[in-house]
Amino acid sequence: MIRGILANGFLWLEARLDTLFGARWNPLYQLGALGFFYYWIVAVSGIYLYIFFDTGTTVAYESVEYLTHEQWYLGGVQRSFHRYASDGLVLMMAVHVVREYAYGRLKGPRWFTWVTGVPIAGLVIASGITGYWLVWDQLAQYIAIVTAEWFDWLGIFGDPIVRNFLTPESLDDRFFTLLIFIHIAVPLLALLALWIHLQRITRPAINPNRGLAVGTFVMLVALSLIKPAVSHAPADLVAVPTHLQLDWYYLAAYPLMEILSYGAVWAIVLTVTLVLLVLPWLPPRWKPRPAVVHLESCNGCGRCADDCPYEAILMRPRSDELPFEQEARVNPSLCISCGICAGACPPATPFRRKSDLVPGIELPDLTVATLRDQLEAACAGIELKPRILVFGCDHGAPRQALEGSGAAVINQPCIAALPPSFIDYALSRNLADGVLITGCREGTCEFRFGNEWTTQRIEGQRDPYLRKRVPRERIRTLWASAREGARLCEEIRAFRDDLQALERPEPGGGGRVPDSEERKAAKAESHV
Amino acid sequence: MSKLSSKPLPKPLAYLGQAVVYGAVAVLLGYFSTSPAYERFPADKAQLVLSFTHIGERTTPCRKLTREEIAELAANMRRSEVCERERVPLYVELSLDGEDLYSASLAPTGLSRDGAAQVHERFTLAPGQHHLRLAMRDSARETGFDYESELAIELRPGQNFVVDFRPEFGGFRFGRQEGS
Known part of the structure; x- marks a missing residue:
């Protein structure tokens, strides 16, 4: 029933967008390709930011501030590109998953593409979280502590990770070197996962139609100029972050961790992952016989x-x-x-x-x-x-x-x-x-x-x-x-x-x- | 062959519609990238964090081996004493202005219960002057404490005050104070 409602909703919306964009430019028909497009924007802008980024407890924030304010016309725009394209990637990914589910495109031999798509979501979210961490502002401080406490809840670490963020003295500059390595490695893993995701598809559409790409790019430029991405106040482990402007595309689970509990969020994450992984085999069964x-x-x-x-x-x-x-x-x-x-x-x-x-x-x-x-x-x-x-x-x-x-x-x-x-x-x-x-x-x-x-x-x-x-x-x-x-x-x-x-x-x-x-x-x- | 499909809009109208759709997506991206704001912690409160790991004493003291027992051991395994692995749980008490804030028995980690016990707790407090008392027992004794500390603190709104335990520095360690 849910699937039927969703499918009807998509059919209705697609018809409306067809009248505006035509079938060739309809963004709903190119969600995967648009996801790739956002990914490449994130990658290119990330390379630029990396050139100016310094790894260290104080210099990390300063280098991002330099990019944002002193070099707003290029570095600042690139930073905004990096953020909004990352958000766009999550948005495209989410709509893509819901649409494929709504149209039932996960059963039978399609299980492979569906199942290999699941880890991509996790890798993309992990990439975004480590990215926010790098800025080392109050939002980063909050994310660092809550993430560490979330992992510590598992009880598998000898010394709790969160103790790395107890006091300014307990945090080492080299931690940022490790973090940027993770922030580069995880998206590369996501790219590998995307390659596997497309293995069973002939002529996969990995580039959106040129008109759609231009429109999306112009939209990102406009958004970056109208609402540039900025940092919170610098991280200060002697103070508690209070007022946080969360990026809900990546950090929606964080308030949940505090409202519910770390265990509850682990349970939700594992249950959702498991359900997504077994969905292709849930009733109704796939019946058609192969050619x-x-x-x-x-x-x-x-x-x-x-x-x-x-x-x-x-x-x-x-x-x-x-x-x-x-x-x-x-x-x-x-x-x-x-x-x-x-x-x-x-x-x-x-x-x-x-x-x-x-x-x-x-x-x-x-x-x-x-x-x-x-x-x-x-x-x-x-x-x-x-x-x-x-x-x-x-x-x-x-x-x-x-x-x-x-x-x-x-x-x-x-x-x-x-x-x-x-x-x-x-x-x-x-x-x-x-x-x-x-x-x-x-x-x-x-x-x-x-x-x-x-x-x-x-x-x-x-x-x-x-x-x-x-x-x-x-x-x-x-x-x-x-x-x-x-x-x-x-x-x-x-x-x-x-x-x-x-x-x-x-x-x-x-x-x-x-x-x-x-x-x-x-x-x-x-x-x- | 004639092709039947839905009639496209006139171009100017279609472009206007596309601009509206792109604008809507931009609003969606721009808004949820920072909003709604999350009030994670009341700005007029302070936070105290009790966080440490510490390994308690052994449940059974080490025992010296006799000369005969040592001789029975393989040559490369000979040692002067044997020790059980299991550690005692830590007992911790934290009180603020004479009121109990936290007390717990912290079990040692590890399958053999031979690891360090851990605690990481956050407490929201009213800012101002407070009297803090901490006590911990890490031995097999049944009453009393092996470590005790008391401190007068002044917390400002939004402050994060950390209490750690470092036996190498003599026991409880307190976070940075106003003006310190």
Whole structure:
């Protein structure tokens, strides 16, 4: 239920942002890439700050003050960049996690990406906390003491860490050397974790669209100039920090530690981590079966491997007698059962004889032969003319919205699981007068590339192409979310009107592709 | 092929909308990076921190080995006495102006109870003059104390006054005083 509410919320917000930014610039579609962008800003500004930063109980604060006030035009801006980009990173990370959860993108083979994302959150937060510590102002003093007490609660340290912060004399300059080492090492570990996080994703988006990057950068510049990051008063272990301006993106747990207890916060942190780690395996269970390769039909063309969004297909040397160099092999633990591979397989064409209709690769739960049977049965039942056949996906506009519309609907896990030849088949065999293809809203494809690959196949930019003979005016594509059933109905009505106009003969106008019987009849007529 | 998708806004309106979204994100980042402020400690109070680690005496005193017992030991393991590892818990009392502020028996750390006992406690106090008394027992005795200290202190608002224990300096050590 929570997931449903969140998903609906995201769908609503994405639609609003689409109208402002368009699908290409919509920030919600590029949360991971934006996170990377913030990370790089933090890294570059951090390098600059490091050049001027001095490690020592008194000089640390002074060097940061110099950067902030004496060199405000560069060092101060860099410091603000460093802070706000770090905050932006946490914000992007949080929204990214909630969105992926809302859309259920953590089950089955996606567990790896989800689980490897969990430690990244911890590493990023740890990086931020050590960063605040380095300034050695009153906020740093507070963080140092509370963090030390939090770890001391575990009772595993011989001498309590917090005793390093008892008096000014107990604090050593070299402590800051260690701290800056940690502050550099932990983000580097986070980068390594990010690399692992993306290992099972084909063509990961790690750079936001240029327009979005420019907008984000300008926003950070403006924010840095309007509200520059500044320090508290210098740390003084003889005084108690009283009024603190916490960075809630990183330090929200600190007041909790004092309000609840250190043990309670350990329990919360460990429970949240554990829940996040086991979420992919909690009910409902992941059921779809992975794609299977039929070697007798696989010619090793590699299109399925090219189109697979999760690197689940590898091309390997041929293991049978057929005269091809390679064959496709599915790694079941990576296959997400989207069926995009079947949509990319050239032999997956309904024009073949039924006995031959075994493509090189397909989903065992929705074979290409079954799809053709579904298509023929669905089209046979269309009564309202002009006859419209809708190829939909399970994650886009809901098929229930079309009940009573008179259109036939065939749904697949992903719209790119549809081999383009099925469109040709439906029109050239006179099974339908128009084909509407609908999938997830642009930029939000459940399986990442569904809309893109489908569009490219229809436009003849990606193998397998939709044949040129297919009249494009009888094809529509609609990218709509699960909330946009009404829009789908509206588009069906508009499409029907357009098809009706097409039915009226126009000189040289596009019409339906004649099927083979009609062509024979026409030929016979011409002989007569 | 016709493509159906939601109609985009006119460009000026879209750019204005984008600016609003960027502005909202900037406000979100800027506000929560420092606000709301957290009043962690009342500005009109002072803090006393009692913090030390100390290892108590052994529960059983070391025993000298007899000549025969030493001879029975392997040549490389011979020593003159044997000692049990376990230490006694520390008993600490802290009173302020004659009132008990803290008293506890602090167990030794470690699986064999042979480590130092630890305490790190913070107390919020009213500023002004106070009389502080500290006492600690780190031996097996049942009454009385092995260390005792008394001190008149003057705390100012916001001050962090630390009480440590360093046996090498003779017992309790007190933090920096006003003007010290």
